[in-house]
Amino acid sequence: MRLTPGPARDVDLDTLDLFDLDLYSTGDPHPIWDVMRERAPLHHQVLPDGREFWSVTRYEDVRRVLGDHREFTSERGTVPTHLGTDDAAAGVLMTSTDPPRHTEVRRPLNAKLTARAVRSWEDKIRATVRRFLQPALDGETFDLAEQALLLPALVTGPLLGIPEKDWAELVQLTAMVTAPCDPHFLVGSEAATLAISHHELLNYVRDWATTRRADGGEDDSLLHHLMSVRPGGAPLSDEEIALDGYSILLGANVTTPHTVSGTVQALVERPEQYAKAQADPTLIPGLVEEGLRWTSAACNFMRYAVDDVQIGGGTIPARGAVVAWIGSANRDASVFPDPHTFDITRDGAKRHGAFGFGPHFCIGAPLARMTLRIFFEELLDGCASIELAGEPEHLRSYFIAGMTHLPVAAQKRHTP
Amino acid sequence: MESSPQMVHERGGQEETPQPQAGPSGASAALAQEIAELWGEHLGSPGVGPEDDFFALGGNSLAGIKIIERVLLDHGVRLSVRDFYLAGTPAKVAELIEQGRAGT
Numbered sequence: 086m087r088l089t090p091g092p093a094r095d096v097d098l099d100t101l102d103l104f105d106l107d108l109y110s111t112g113d114p115h116p117i118w119d120v121m122r123e124r125a126p127l128h129h130q131v132l133p134d135g136r137e138f139w140s141v142t143r144y145e146d147v148r149r150v151l152g153d154h155r156e157f158t159s160e161r162g163t164v165p166t167h168l169g170t171d172d173a174a175a176g177v178l179m180t181s182t183d184p185p186r187h188t189e190v191r192r193p194l195n196a197k198l199t200a201r202a203v204r205s206w207e208d209k210i211r212a213t214v215r216r217f218l219q220p221a222l223d224g225e226t227f228d229l230a231e232q233a234l235l236l237p238a239l240v241t242g243p244l245l246g247i248p249e250k251d252w253a254e255l256v257q258l259t260a261m262v263t264a265p266c267d268p269h270f271l272v273g274s275e276a277a278t279l280a281i282s283h284h285e286l287l288n289y290v291r292d293w294a295t296t297r298r299a300d301g302g303e304d305d306s307l308l309h310h311l312m313s314v315r316p317g318g319a320p321l322s323d324e325e326i327a328l329d330g331y332s333i334l335l336g337a338n339v340t341t342p343h344t345v346s347g348t349v350q351a352l353v354e355r356p357e358q359y360a361k362a363q364a365d366p367t368l369i370p371g372l373v374e375e376g377l378r379w380t381s382a383a384c385n386f387m388r389y390a391v392d393d394v395q396i397g398g399g400t401i402p403a404r405g406a407v408v409a410w411i412g413s414a415n416r417d418a419s420v421f422p423d424p425h426t427f428d429i430t431r432d433g434a435k436r437h438g439a440f441g442f443g444p445h446f447c448i449g450a451p452l453a454r455m456t457l458r459i460f461f462e463e464l465l466d467g468c469a470s471i472e473l474a475g476e477p478e479h480l481r482s483y484f485i486a487g488m489t490h491l492p493v494a495a496q497k498r499h500t501p
Numbered sequence: 502m503e504s505s506p507q508m509v510h511e512r513g514g515q516e517e518t519p520q521p522q523a524g525p526s527g528a529s530a531a532l533a534q535e536i537a538e539l540w541g542e543h544l545g546s547p548g549v550g551p552e553d554d555f556f557a558l559g560g561n562s563l564a565g566i567k568i569i570e571r572v573l574l575d576h577g578v579r580l581s582v583r584d585f586y587l588a589g590t591p592a593k594v595a596e597l598i599e600q601g602r603a604g605t
């Protein structure tokens with residue numbers, strides 16, 4: 086989807102189709118969300134097949150829906166591509182489990198992913214990012230969006246304990262899960278694409294766990310760590326490990342690349358912001374936060390209302406599905422003045438909801454933040470400037486706001 | 502990973518070929534029925550027929566994992582994950598099992 090919106094336009098809220106994939110591949114959703122925040126902060130849509138969902142678009146409402154598990158449960162699924170099918174992994178998969186069990190599953194993983202814990206990876210990640218950027222520095226036209234799909238695997242592969250030979254395939258599978266309708270990833274039908282990719286990812290992690298158990302190998306990796314945790318006193322089963330490993334693989338692979346591409350695109354369009362960050366690298370953490378807000382790669386997450394609930398001036402009935410539009414919340418003018426301006430020195434950019442809110446707040450946020458900071462440190466240090474070298478293309482997905490192509494050409498920087 | 506060489510495996514032209522009027526052999530009709538029952542068990546919907554669609558019945562990967570495991574136990578054939586979901590119906594899955602047995 087376009088991250089810099091075009092002109093405001095008239096929107097018919099009654100016939101609006103928020104799941105229209107064209108809106109995201111070639112269209113411009115921001116002017117629509119602007120109108121929704123203003124005139125229909127609680128919006129209801131019925132799909133042609135009869136499934137229905139409510140939408141919230143204001144920052145405060147999105148924060149409440151994602152953050153309050155008593156009113157809005159995750160146990161029936163949290164990803165809008167699964168709307169209407171209760172999540173078979175409820176109560177086992179971290180993302181589709183409410184506290185208190187959720188707290189148990191999450192705690193041991195969290196210990197491995199705090200800002201302090203991931204700092205030990207900084208040098209390794211920097212070396213990886215340098216290698217990643219080398220072809221661009223050599224002056225080749227570089228399709229950043231395409232290449233960036235591999236970046237999280239390069240960064241998190243060793244951390245998770247996944248052998249290098251499997252990365253490319255895992256990246257492909259996670260891309261299928263996130264954008265099953267994108268022609269780059271579609272296999273057969275949307276449902277088949279989703280099922281195949283889930284199945285193969287789960288198989289992968291489960292086989293990995295089984296093999297590891299058999300050979301008794303131990304290492305410092307996250308997946309190995311999962312094998313040794315005992316939430317509530319009992320170890321996780323291989324199936325539970327597969328489900329947790331799956332959510333980590335997904336969480337890491339599908340969002341970081343699009344944050345990288347979307348932020349670079351914003352900078353390419355605004356050379357003065359690029360120059361500003363280059364002149365003063367202490368602005369880079371702010372650039373990262375503004376990039377997270379601007380791109381909102383996880384465009385939304387879903388919850389189900391537990392009981393009838395008042396929100397956004399209306400009522401969602403008990404068991405109703407509600408989609409919390411993070412991409413919209415992050416452009417709410419009541420929190421981010423002049424929200425459609427990309428400004429790396431914005432005050433309070435860090436309040437963005439790109440990582441969600443509350444108990445499910447992204448467990449990988451410290452790692453993602455560090456990876457992005459290192460990426461922009463290396464990019465700004467290595468490239469005097471970057472230009473567009475072809476047509477950008479956007480991901481065909483209403484769940485992940487992303488890019489499939491962003492060809493760029495960089496000018497190497499000749500500085501001390 | 503079992504089916505990695507088939508990343509871009511697409512539905513073949515097979516379905517376009519008209520089936521002979523005689524229909525599938527007795528063995529495969531029985532097998533298709535057996536698979537239909539297996540699906541019914543795992544999808545919690547009795548009365549699944551050989552031509553019913555996996556996804557229309559609410560099938561997902563967690564059910565698929567169990568079904569593929571059962572097929573391996575009961576029939577000694579390890580179905581490819583991709584082929585299984587692209588097949589879509591018990592009748593087509595029965596064909597896959599027979600192909601698997603024949604080693605094709």
Ligand code: HEM
Nearest residue numbers: 179180336337340341344383439440441445447448449453
């Ligand atoms: C820029 C990059 C990223 C973005 C924008 C992002 C976004 C999000 C969001 C919005 C949620 C909340 C989901 C909800 O409320 O239901 C989430 C959860 C999660 N993320 Fe991330 N994420 C990013 C990077 C990562 C990385 C690098 C990892 C893995 C190391 C990761 C793993 C997870 C996991 C496992 C959850 C589920 C947490 C839970 O349910 O308690 N994410 N992410």
